[in-house]
Amino acid sequence: MKNKSSCCLKTDVSNCFRCDHRPAIDEIVREQSLVSQLRAVVLPALETKADERAEIVAQLFGSILDCSRKVICALRSHYVGVLESPPPEAVVIDKRRAKRKNSEGSKKMGDGAKSKSVHEHKRRRYTNSTSQVTPVPHYDGHQWRKYGQKNINNSNHQRSYYRCTYKHEQNCKATKTVQQLYNAGETIMYTVVYYGQHTCKTNTSNASLHVIETSTPQSISTTCSDLGDTRQKLDNMHTPELAEVCSEFGSYHTLEEEHNTLGLEDEDMHKLLDTFACGPLDLDSWEIDAIVRSGFC
DNA sequence: CACATTTGACCTTG
């Protein structure tokens, strides 16, 4: 029998990572997720009622998130090296991208049946990408449209491909991929990789907020900054902006509305929020709606 | 009906 702390005496840092601080960090990350979600529900409700307490509540939420962020960073500082080497699945973010090159028109395009693909059908157009690991892969303030999903080798989870909703309207070339990474306790973590910058207008003011540079690509701190930035943004927001920036939070607007229209008990609401925190958080609004209506089973 | 998602085919790259 070995006690958990013994592994820290070894040079195997990854074991140390697993045994000691990780559960604590997972819990705090989950807490951040919960708080963020709660805020997404509460603030819009207060704002629409022109409630003066909205600002205070926003600040309180911000302080709470700030606290947990600091705790995570403190814990993380114990094993920076470990976190800098991402989990196996996260490394997948391929090297093929880095080597993209020219090649116009396909050579295989001989037969007429395939000639419809004369339009460009290239692979990744960007060599620059930013990645992050987050329990809330969709809450980045931008509107995305899913255009594909693939099974990925050596991975149990599919990868989803998203492009900016305004790709055609505004020629915004931002895309992202989302793939479930691992289960951190009850929290499911996702790797989100962003390609290209948003050039769409509705998001210009927030572009820097959501395309987050990750000096330590898979670190928890990325999640921290994500939530922290979101917090900052929310703190300064009024209702119209909230609706825009939190377009991905739309689901939670739905929640709040459901709360009112369906006459949910507070207890149910709590249960619902917890469901989203623990479960896969890439629920679309329709999925959340479905859960609400089905009584959270 | 318009828009979003799903899904299989197609394309590029290594």
Added chain:
DNA sequence: CAAGGTCAAATGTG
């Protein structure tokens, strides 16, 4: 040829 990225028809949803 396998793997991954993209397209677009089919389908679903409000």
